[in-house]
């Protein structure tokens with residue numbers, strides 16, 4: 001398997017009037033061709049900023065401070081954010097599905113126009129063939145009556161259907177990677193499962209890598225091969241999905257798992273406990289572990305030493321914690 | 330859509346009726362008397378005296394001795410037959426007066442409206458795209474000042490500077506553009522200039538803030554994520570969305586221009602509707618004031634309807650509503 005995207009030590013900060021927000025503070029991750037990974041963490045921990053940084057879609061006052069983003073062997077940071085090289089990659093080789101299906105489509109353009117513009121731009125199609133291809137794509141993602149619905153406006157679609165349109169747009173140029181930023185957070189549970197199945201299906205067929213960003217660890221369990229757990233701008237644990245689920249080693253991951261229902265678990269068999277406390281403010285963070293104030297496993301070492309670097313913790317597993325939680329749960 | 334337009338037209342007519350009723354009542358309750366004004370001029374010209382008998386005679390001829398509601402219904406009846414009434418002071422059919430005066434006001438208003446709208450929107454878009462640069466700061470500051478300048482004062486200032494001090498432009502007056510286009514342009518420069526500054530300033534500020542808001546919209550981020558160039562994103566994705574609130578303000582802009590014409594025609598001695606109405610108010614020439622209010626009110630209501638239709642055309646979300 002070949003690595004399509006390799007991100008090393010990415011740092012993205014926001015220069016706000018209240019201070020420097022270290023939204024993403026030195027994260028590293030990679031993804032292989034056709035692989036599905038999950039990027040999980042509470043809201044505000046920097047997931048969106050991480051993937052937007054990879055596509056260089058960070059607006060002021062944000063800035064990518066540091067990091068190497070290797071995509072298909074090239075470091076994307078050598079390219080100007082909105083220069084021709086980045087634009088050629090965006091929307092064709094690297095695509096994104098956003099969280100808000102209600103606002104992520106342009107309200108004054110038809111679905112047809114919003115789809116054909118991608119095909120015309122990247123595949124050099126003319127209007128007519130782009131239109132035909134767009135209808136085909138809508139059929140692929142399960143939009144009923146695609147040939148006539150394509151001339152509707154976004155407000156005439158339900159949230160789930162709009163997200164299908166976003167998925168259709170994301171796969172339209174056979175991308176190498178799709179970033180799905182909380183693609184199912186805004187829809188109901190049934191639709192959520194349908195959309196995830198659909199995405200899994202499509203990326204398997206197209207051999208496309210998929211990064212599912214979510215705050216719900218339960219959502220990705222079934223789909224992702226590997227999981228990265230993120231906290232306060234850093235990756236705190238990563239590894240293959242089953243291992244993360246069966247044997248979580250970071251106190252934060254344990255907390256996340258205890259707070260969501262697990263798949264296949266009978267309702268009510270286990271009491272769900274939310275993680276105590278709130279995520280830290282990303283301005284003026286202390287040098288110690290950011291999870292410390294909420295941690296139930298903390299030791300004297302945690303209070304003294306700086307936030308531990310990610311270390312290997314078994315085959316393909318990485319962990320940033322001083323404590324050995326095994327046997328303490 | 331047709332049902333919507335019809336409903337709006339009916340509401341428009343009702344509003345016009347209410348407005349004319351109020352104006353009808355107020356011009357009659359104001360102190361002063363149009364007949365006395367008329368007779369005074371009559372008196373000077375013909376050297377006859379104002380007798381009580383004469384006065385009552387005139388009062389009866391003009392129908393002003395009847396109760397106000399009766400006068401109003403009578404006026405409406407005439408209106409339905411296309412009769413706008415007759416000016417007491419000028420002894421002329423108001424239809425003819427308007428036909429003579431309105432094209433001038435419309436000509437100036439049209440130029441101001443078109444140039445003001447295009448100029449304001451362009452300036453706003455440029456500011457938004459170049460936000461934070463010296464050009465943005467310059468235009469925004471100028472617009473902030475321009476918003477607050479009174480038309481009347483600015484007109485006199487221009488006149489003092491360009492006509493009196495520099496002598497570049499004629500002080501005032503009106504020339505038919507078909508007779509002498511160059512002269513007409515020179516005469517219009519200051520009147521148009523003094524009204525247009527407010528239009529451009531208002532439009533520029535609104536356009537700028539709408540563009541800035543749209544730039545941060547989720548669908549614009551989606552457009553960037555598609556790999557589109559900035560030019561395509563601005564033209565295809567931003568402008569149409571940003572124009573939705575701007576278009577709704579066009580009706581108000583037109584109202585400002587019509588209101589401004591009242592001042593500007595007085596300052597620059599342009600014999601248009603504005604000057605006619607100003608004089609009519611001083612002369613208590615009821616009929617002209619009523620007809621003028623009806624005309625301006627009608628234009629504003631109609632243009633607001635056009636704006637709403639345009640709005641529906643821009644924004645598909647309200648098209649079906």
Ligand SMILES: Nc1ncnc2c1ncn2[C@@H]1O[C@H](COP(=O)(O)OP(=O)(O)O)[C@@H](O)[C@H]1O
Pocket residue numbers: 014016021023041042043044045046047048049050060061062282
């Ligand atoms: N435009 C911005 N200006 C200032 N701070 C921002 C901006 N966008 C994001 N942030 C900060 O970055 C952090 C991470 O945000 P985000 O990546 O959106 O979180 P999430 O994990 O929920 O996707 C947040 O704490 C937020 O305060």
Ligand SMILES: [Mg+2]
Pocket residue numbers: 044047048049181182
């Ligand atoms: Mg997010």
